[in-house]
Amino acid sequence: MAAIIELENISKHYSPTIIGVDNVSLTVEDGEFVTLLGPSGCGKSTLLRMIGGFETPTAGTIRLADKDVTWDPPYKREVNMVFQDYALFPHMTVGENVGYGLKVKGLGRLEIETKVHDALKLVGLFDKVKLRPQQLSGGQRQRIALARAIVREPKVLLLDEPLSALDAKLREQMQIEMKHLHEKVGITFVMVTHDQTEALVMSDRVVVMEKGRIAQQGRPQELYDHPASPYVANFIGTTNFLPGRVIRCEGERAEIEIGGGRLSAIVDAPLVADSIVTAGCRPEKVRLLAEGETAENVIEGRVAEVIYYGLGLRLAVELADGSRVYTDSLLPDRLALSAVPPLGQSLRLAVAPHNVFVFEGEVTP
Numbered sequence: 001m002a003a004i005i006e007l008e009n010i011s012k013h014y015s016p017t018i019i020g021v022d023n024v025s026l027t028v029e030d031g032e033f034v035t036l037l038g039p040s041g042c043g044k045s046t047l048l049r050m051i052g053g054f055e056t057p058t059a060g061t062i063r064l065a066d067k068d069v070t071w072d073p074p075y076k077r078e079v080n081m082v083f084q085d086y087a088l089f090p091h092m093t094v095g096e097n098v099g100y101g102l103k104v105k106g107l108g109r110l111e112i113e114t115k116v117h118d119a120l121k122l123v124g125l126f127d128k129v130k131l132r133p134q135q136l137s138g139g140q141r142q143r144i145a146l147a148r149a150i151v152r153e154p155k156v157l158l159l160d161e162p163l164s165a166l167d168a169k170l171r172e173q174m175q176i177e178m179k180h181l182h183e184k185v186g187i188t189f190v191m192v193t194h195d196q197t198e199a200l201v202m203s204d205r206v207v208v209m210e211k212g213r214i215a216q217q218g219r220p221q222e223l224y225d226h227p228a229s230p231y232v233a234n235f236i237g238t239t240n241f242l243p244g245r246v247i248r249c250e251g252e253r254a255e256i257e258i259g260g261g262r263l264s265a266i267v268d269a270p271l272v273a274d275s276i277v278t279a280g281c282r283p284e285k286v287r288l289l290a291e292g293e294t295a296e297n298v299i300e301g302r303v304a305e306v307i308y309y310g311l312g313l314r315l316a317v318e319l320a321d322g323s324r325v326y327t328d329s330l331l332p333d334r335l336a337l338s339a340v341p342p343l344g345q346s347l348r349l350a351v352a353p354h355n356v357f358v359f360e361g362e363v364t365p
């Protein structure tokens with residue numbers, strides 16, 4: 001695959017103290033679906049707007065399809081942006097909205113009709129061509145905005161929180177629809193979201209941002225299974241953080257002392273004996289042990305809280321030092337609920353060494 005977007009040392013300083021984006025370099029491959037993910041204020045929208053030409057960088061270079069576009073206005077770039085509020089014209093029909101950009105470009109009526117028809121077919125809304133936006137549901141309006149963006153056949157589609165106006169159920173459905181749309185049209189998608197599930201479900205690659213910089217980037221599963229920092233581990237999914245101390249580290253295996261016992265972990269880089277660390281593990285990777293069952297990395301504690309969330313159960317287990325470990329388990333059938341341990345009951349948990357992350361230093365949640 002060839003690179004379609006190349007950002008080289010891009011910064012945006014709004015003032016000497018307000019830094020939107022701080023020296024970011026990023027390459028997006030042709031046809032990729034890349035998501036910029038992070039909490040409010042981390043600089044993801046500023047970065048997206050700079051790719052679109054709606055904001056100019058204070059340093060760095062932006063190349064689109066090998067062309068330096070750093071100082072080009074939006075209309076000179078082969079990109080199209082879908083905004084949060086869709087920005088549809090209320091006085092125009094769906095067909096006119098979708099065809100508007102082509103009309104401005106000077107295309108003939110027949111050509112516009114064909115392209116509008118194809119774009120609306122792609123989003124499954126050709127039967128709505130004569131309606132006005134206000135006669136459509138939120139999800140339909142979102143699809144019209146997408147059709148209007150792809151009808152101009154841009155090389156890159158920029159999406160700024162495209163699903164934020166939709167309710168939870170529709171959001172879930174649109175995540176899958178947009179993923180399929182991306183596969184069908186083959187255009188490069190760059191999306192901004194603060195919703196980690198959305199990023200994991202839809203993207204080929206997720207770029208996690210922190211204070212204007214890239215904290216980590218990778219395929220969704222890479223980020224989930226190998227977060228590079230507590231920030232990423234906390235932002236993507238839920239993580240148990242347990243304060244600890246390194247007992248020893250030999251090769252890729254480290255022994256960590258934690259508040260209720262010891263944990264073995266598989267580590268990427270050697271750790272210094274006696275150093276302060278934080279062990280992390282995902283709640284669904286922590287297993288409840290049956291009586292008499294043996295395992296590596298056994299943690300003992302008492303049930304402090306039971307949280308039922310339909311699909312399964314989350315137990316908060318308090319260790320001897322007062323720290324808590326959450327464990328998630330699915331409930332395979334209704335009867336399983338009767339086996340839920342009561343508050344205060346002692347139990348044993350286990351987590352496999354390859355499911356334990358170790359971060360140097362203390363983590364403040």
Ligand SMILES: Nc1ncnc2c1ncn2[C@@H]1O[C@H](COP(=O)(O)OP(=O)(O)OP(=O)(O)O)[C@@H](O)[C@H]1O
Pocket residue numbers: 014018019020021038039040041042043044045046047194
């Ligand atoms: N036009 C502006 N003038 C001054 N500061 C700005 C401007 N736009 C953004 N900022 C600041 O730059 C930083 C990054 O903002 P940005 O909007 O890119 O973050 P974001 O991650 O997209 O957040 P959100 O999800 O809330 O939109 C923030 O500190 C913000 O206050």
